[in-house]
Amino acid sequence: MHKEFLMGNEAIALGALAAGVNLVSGYPGTPSTEVLETIAKRNPGNVYVEWSINEKAGMEVAAGAAYTGARALVTMKQVGLNVASDPLMSLEYIGVKGGMVVLVADDPGPISSQTEQDTRTFGMFSKVPVFDPASVAEAYEMIQEAFDFSEKYGTPVFFRATTRVDHGYEAVEVKDPAEYYVNKPEGFVKDPSRWVIFPRLSVKNHALIEKRNAQLKDILSDYPRNQILKEAEPAGCRKGIATHGVNFMYTLDSLHGRDARVMRVATPFPFPEKLALDFLEGLDEVLCVEELDPVIERALTFICGKFGLKVRIRGKLTGDIPPSGENSMEIVGNALTQFLGETAGNGAQSEGGNVLPQPPALPVRPPVLCAGCPHRASFYAVKAAMRGKKTIYCGDIGCYTLGNAAPLDMCDTCLCMGAGIGIAQGVGHIEPDTKCFAFVGDSTFFASGITETINAFYNQADMTLVVLDNSTTAMTGHQPHPGTGRTVMGQIVEKVSIEKVLRAIGLKVVETVDPLDYALSVETVKRVADEPGVKAIIFRSPCIAISKPKGHSRVDPDKCIACGKCIRELGCPALILGEDGKKAKIDTSMCTGCTLCEQLCPVKAISGGNKNDTAIPGEDLQKGGRHE
């Protein structure tokens, strides 16, 4: 054993390694990404790790491994679970042989997601047991228990952490590699009555799952992490707090000596009913301190009805806890004060923050495309080429969603991974006079853009597919994907060519262009957008975070006429106003020398940049050439 200062996701990864995980798959997504990255980094050498092209593929790869008796982990964020839900819903009916943990990182807030869905609710829906860790150190232990549990009961299990656990840091006592459990898979044993899902098998297994989950309620009531804190409870205590995850920590820190019985639910599904009955005994009122869905609140309300208990259950459904959003120390502290009053043992905290007058208007900082980001150039070129035309720009999930911000304003819709292509198609079928564009990133194209492109092509859509290929999965921290030619295990492999995929589908017009060549880009967009049917432009230029800048652009103040065009139209964070407050200036600490502003300046007052000509070494970039 030794101590390490670990991010929650690192602790989860080391816990999985300590549990003898044999295979790990996943798709990147905040706040889950570092789990798989840490497995790859700390791999003792015997673990197969892959970034799958999407969560569905990852889920299936992990299931296959678990069928052989291997221990498998698949990682994703909560919206990724939607993609993986098809195999998972059926997998629960089939079950697993080796332990299989489905790590889903939920994002209350949401800080970096489209939805605030709660995987605890997904557990109930899919009948998959859920583990909900409360701290970084606990997550390390708990994931090992989750593997044992999964194997013992032959079911995949959810390991559902939230941002404050995933991205929290703590010093954790961890095992040395020599202490890791070694799992030797037995291998796949053929048995159609077990592994082939037919309605007859589903009927039989559904009954077995319901029976097992009913038994698990009792078994999990004895799981030590499902616990009631009674030590501090005074005689005659009539009020209880039921909580979970990091909210358990907020609750402990906010009690400040006030009297209440506290129950922490570590396995929200199957719900530890016996433990809950023990908790409710003698109480008048319970406050459920929860984040996202009122899972515990509903379960306790149900138990009170089932057993005829006269305990008032409060929480989100009664308006005592906010129905959505991330909880904070203030939200929990205020809710506890409302519920328990100020009558504290050693003084409830009441001073609160500094009482301050209203500050001046705070800076508004929505996230923006980085200085030098090639996506800015791509968006700007399409915008310039389509000026005056009736258009729709369907965006997608990735850095390029940030193209929505002013002044680019180039993202009219954004729904989920790959959806922009289908939406552009749908709009086009109803509004044939609209020029429909779908923007998709390279990783997103592989994740879920290919089937949508086939759908659009085969069903005679009229639209332009724009692939923004920056040769990495940028938003989540530069994971490899099939277009990059390398794997997370360090192998150099054959790349999957986006051009070839598009041509194989049947697209007649597929053009690749460097977006940092402004005139050529505009000309290409104008020409391609007028072609009939589904056609594609691939804007290829590497993410600035994976390429070295060769110089910085500078504004010559003698030439600058202070027209403001560069600042106003590009919205590049490196373009600022100079000391006189009128002329443009370039913040060289941010500028990558992409030269877009140089090409745009009407009086050629900006120079000195040096964009990478061949975007990616070894890539056969043909400028504006037709690839058919």
Place this chain on the structure above:
Amino acid sequence: MSKNIILCGVGGQGTILASRLIATAAMDRKIPIKTAETIGMAQRGGSVFSHLRLGDGTNSPLIGKGEVDLIIGFEPGETVRQLPFLKKGGAVVVSSRPVMPVSAMIGQSNYDADAMIEYLKAHVERLTIVDADKAAKELGSAKVLNVVLLGAALRSGELGLSEEDLENAVRERVPEKFLELNKKALSWCMEVKNAN
């Protein structure tokens, strides 16, 4: 000893490394530490913060309002944003250099950084303003602002760590070729004349 610290700034300014340096120093001293960081979309020029809790007796990684001993602000406006977390009598170290948001550059919002500094002067007794431009000029790099601010934070006495602790952490975490620069940056604010 227990200390609650917030580091705040704009994505890309190096708050995470600064947070890691404090954590490393605390670990080396066997002081329990928990942190919570902003990671993800906000790193693209958005507001970012780290909560650090040194010492025993806490469970939550997030700090409540009015419980912070020290705010290390990488940017004036972001520091004002976090001020409600500061406890009465707490200390603030702030870089004077604003990061203008794109929304302000294109005229869609207003940002008056001088007003932020004035507001901090009016409402924080224990305030250290670090002249980031001067530091960058004298040190020859704007990239070590995070370490300059840590040096100023040491001087506030609310970091709960010594200069030696941080020097060791820098040695552990910073590549060899940048070591001298970072050591200079760390001591840049130790002299009173470089901060007010």
